[in-house]
Amino acid sequence: MSDVRVRFAPSPTGYLHIGSARTALFNYLYARHTGGKFLLRIEDTDLARSTEESTNSILEGLKWLGFAPDEEIVFQSNNADKHRAAAMKLLEDGKAYRDFTPKAEPSDANVKDAIKERARAQGGDKNMRDNEYRDLSKDESDARAASGEPFAIRLKVPDAGKTSFEDQVYGPQERDYAETEDLVLLRSDGHPLYNLAVVCDDIEMQITHVIRGQDHLTNTHKQILIYEALGVTPPTFAHLPLIMAPNKGKLSKRKHGEVVSMTTYRDAGFIAAAFRNFLALLGWSAGEEREIYSLDELVEEFSLDGIHRSNAVFNFTEGDPRKWTDDKAIWMNAEYIRTMPLGELIPFVKPELNAAKLWRDEYEDDDKEWFENTINLIRQRFFTLKDFSSQGRAYFSEDFDFDAAAVEKNLKKFPDLKTWLPELATRFEVEFGDALQKPAREQGRNTQHSNKTFTEENIETVVKAFTEEKGTKLGVIMNGARTLLTGVAVGPSMLSVFETIGLERTLMRLRSQMAWNQSNET
């Protein structure tokens, strides 16, 4: 057990963003790797924008990812009194001053742009120390405050010198005091501001390492100023490169919608372990040619040294259902689905089938073996958990749709199949009929049967003979049957499909004219 204490400190102004999720991951990994503590602090000091809904959404996202904090969650707004006290102390010590400048009216334009415009207009000549109240005498300041005049409290940044720190990712960082304005600590309505709150809380929570987005780099200099004024040694800082949109611009909810929200991935059938794995590789590398890491392996391998300095692009194509999110994330998820131990996968499949009303309790009981074999068979070509209830629907229900393209390509193109397939059903019935009363899997145990069992090898023999009789190609029969049996054009070997679907359902589906009657529309 080390004394490392890190925190993930999201502000509840939206759902858990993919970038925040990665920050949480890196903090979590660092804590586990060092044997330290991973803490969670909700930075809800912006009363106007913070919502409980956001807090819940963030908590949900973290829960899904599996990052439970080691201590009670800290809500920053609960500490406002302490923040105010710290500001007052700095005022007492002469490290801060009252600014009686009337609060500027918020611009009606986009705040961010307005700030940027103003900054541009001021250029590089702006004097950060030109506040007329900076050197107001204590007596006058006290008097004006006593008279009820509103004031903000600003940090009195020293005239000469510079802040510096050793960033664990970006290396040595320096910033001249002249570049930093006398930042506001306390608003004129008494509300503590971000930088003050963060410093106070990090001190109180005894945070040793601050691991956060690179967009906080300049805040860090401001915060160091506060640490210095407070006479406290700052923690170690490690800034993370940012995750950008495909055009290398900012990844935002407004512009990019749900692709950036963690809950989207949960709801889209992603496995948390796979998404974590994907996230870990965005901006970090163990320096080896490996892609798949379990959580334990990530914890083992993780180090601040492996974090990059350049931003990463989260790649996706809006409007393309096949590439709605990053290719690698989809691949990673598929990889997990097809390779993880079946026993670990099934607990994820069950709720999915349940939600689609496809679950039957027998799958854990009498039909357990069949169910496991089926899942194992169909997972090979699946990308998400959703596929089990959509593409895999025909394995669990009679009520499934026929893909129009599959019907067109595999059935209607060969009109003979309209009679051939029902004929094949009859052939199956003749060859395997005695087995009808029992599931295919149990037939092997019954040596009394004179008929052949409905298993791959036997099915192959029958279908091949049937194909020859009809003078057609095996593929025509197989693909036609595939469409009728599963509703789709892709899937595992048809012989496995026949066996898995079972004789009874196979006969019924081969004889059904439903697909044939379906119109060409979609």
Next chain:
RNA sequence: GUCCGGUUCGUCUAGGGGUUAGGACACCGCCCUUUCACGGCGGCAACACGGGUUCAAAUCCCGUACCGGAUACCA
């Protein structure tokens, strides 16, 4: 504008003085096969640019360009 940071295949990245610049995803081709989004094999594809330093630069230094971040009584 100013300050800060970054730049290796389309994307994620390895490599940090001498490599045929490696891997993964995506894409393309071939194979397997009854289809396929599984699998196998292969291919396409990158050191932003210009100067230095050096016997030797993707790697070190400087500059340029481009990209990003910050710049608030937001977080």
